[in-house]
Amino acid sequence: EKGGFDHFMLKEIFEQPKSIADCLRGRLLPEEALIQLGGIHNNLSKLAKAKRIVFVACGTSWHAGLVGEYLFEELARINVEVEYASEFRYRNPIIKEGDFIIAISQSGETADTMAALELAKSKGAIILGVCNVVGSSISRITDEGVYTHAGPEIGVASTKAFTAQVTVLTLMALATAKAKGTITDDVFRRIIFELDAIPAKVAEILKKSEEIKDISKLFTFAQNFIFLGRGLNFPVALEGALKLKEISYIHAEGYPAAEMKHGPIALIDEDMPVVFIATKDSSYEKVVSNIQEVKARKGRVIAIVSEGDVDVKKMVDFAIEIPNTHEILQPLLTAIPLQLLSYYIAVLRGRNVDQPRNLAKSVTVE
Numbered sequence: 388e389k390g391g392f393d394h395f396m397l398k399e400i401f402e403q404p405k406s407i408a409d410c411l412r413g414r415l416l417p418e419e420a421l422i423q424l425g426g427i428h429n430n431l432s433k434l435a436k437a438k439r440i441v442f443v444a445c446g447t448s449w450h451a452g453l454v455g456e457y458l459f460e461e462l463a464r465i466n467v468e469v470e471y472a473s474e475f476r477y478r479n480p481i482i483k484e485g486d487f488i489i490a491i492s493q494s495g496e497t498a499d500t501m502a503a504l505e506l507a508k509s510k511g512a513i514i515l516g517v518c519n520v521v522g523s524s525i526s527r528i529t530d531e532g533v534y535t536h537a538g539p540e541i542g543v544a545s546t547k548a549f550t551a552q553v554t555v556l557t558l559m560a561l562a563t564a565k566a567k568g569t570i571t572d573d574v575f576r577r578i579i580f581e582l583d584a585i586p587a588k589v590a591e592i593l594k595k596s597e598e599i600k601d602i603s604k605l606f607t608f609a610q611n612f613i614f615l616g617r618g619l620n621f622p623v624a625l626e627g628a629l630k631l632k633e634i635s636y637i638h639a640e641g642y643p644a645a646e647m648k649h650g651p652i653a654l655i656d657e658d659m660p661v662v663f664i665a666t667k668d669s670s671y672e673k674v675v676s677n678i679q680e681v682k683a684r685k686g687r688v689i690a691i692v693s694e695g696d697v698d699v700k701k702m703v704d705f706a707i708e709i710p711n712t713h714e715i716l717q718p719l720l721t722a723i724p725l726q727l728l729s730y731y732i733a734v735l736r737g738r739n740v741d742q743p744r745n746l747a748k749s750v751t752v753e
């Protein structure tokens with residue numbers, strides 16, 4: 388049942404070229420330069436006119452929501468908020484006509500996310516869902532939605548569900564931008580062409596698993612970890628830290644790289660491993676100077692870099708190269724080496740990676 392893998396988590400990490408392709412199938416039509424999302428067909432034109440989108444989610448799904456925030460703001464120019472479902476539901480949230488509340492949930496059964504939707508619905512909002520489990524409670528309560536089609540995720544640590552959520556949010560943001568006219572045909576075509584190439588690029592990254600395993604051997608006994616990224620890769624840094632803490636029990640924190648100076652830099656010394664997402668994008672130069680700041684304080688740096696990178700490679704202890712893609716699609720690639728890094732560190736520490744202590748696959752109590 389684990390398909391020859393030691394754990395479900397590893398199997399699910401390796402399934403990602405397929406799960407992302409499954410998620411795109413029939414929706415992304417690169418030849419026709421078209422995106423078809425039957426699941427939100429009735430609401431797409433309203434979504435294009437939305438005043439505001441609020442994503443409600445927990446855990447990894449909340450991180451996917453943060454990526455969605457960048458995507459919808461950048462492509463569709465819609466104001467987005469990303470809320471922890473548990474916080475949203477216990478406030479008196481302001482919901483106005485024309486607002487969309489979108490729940491993101493792998494299981495579709497998370498109690499707080501479900502309750503946040505019920506509240507939004509009672510206030511008259513249009514509610515949509517991005518769920519993996521077909522027929523789940525959240526998929527049933529929502530007006531419409533887009534399934535992630537990642538297949539069953541057994542490992543408690545979410546991996547393929549996350550990349551499928553980001554894939555769906557990318558499709559939704561692109562379709563909305565197209566309907567709204569905030570994207571040129573040229574840019575639209577370029578992005579969907581690159582999106583179509585993502586599964587093969589994920590497969591390329593997975594070929595580096597032995598290299599990543601070797602790196603993880605040197606960090607097995609770390610007590611702490613910091614993950615840093617900017618822009619779209621900031622939520623990936625949060626996700627990398629969550630993955631590591633939940634399966635290896637190493638204390639890990641994710642931050643936007645520029646926030647480091649406002650506190651966390653005090654933690655840096657030779658015992659502090661720092662993982663940087665330092666791919667070629669619009670904040671590359673800034674991230675390079677953040678890496679310099681860490682190296683000047685003797686932090687040990689593992690960096691995720693773009694193929695052909697020279698500058699970062701010279702500065703860091705370990706660099707993991709990943710293929711280039713359009714900037715807004717980077718989270719689909721940068722997340723993968725971080726999943727593998729966490730997995731190998733946890734296995735080397737002898738942890739039960741598929742069923743970490745104190746955690747349940749779906750949190751149906753609040």
Ligand code: M6R
Binds near residue numbers: 491629630
């Ligand atoms: O099923 P959901 O996506 O609603 O679950 C949300 C979180 O409980 C979940 O993402 C959790 O954080 C995972 N263990 C992360 O790996």
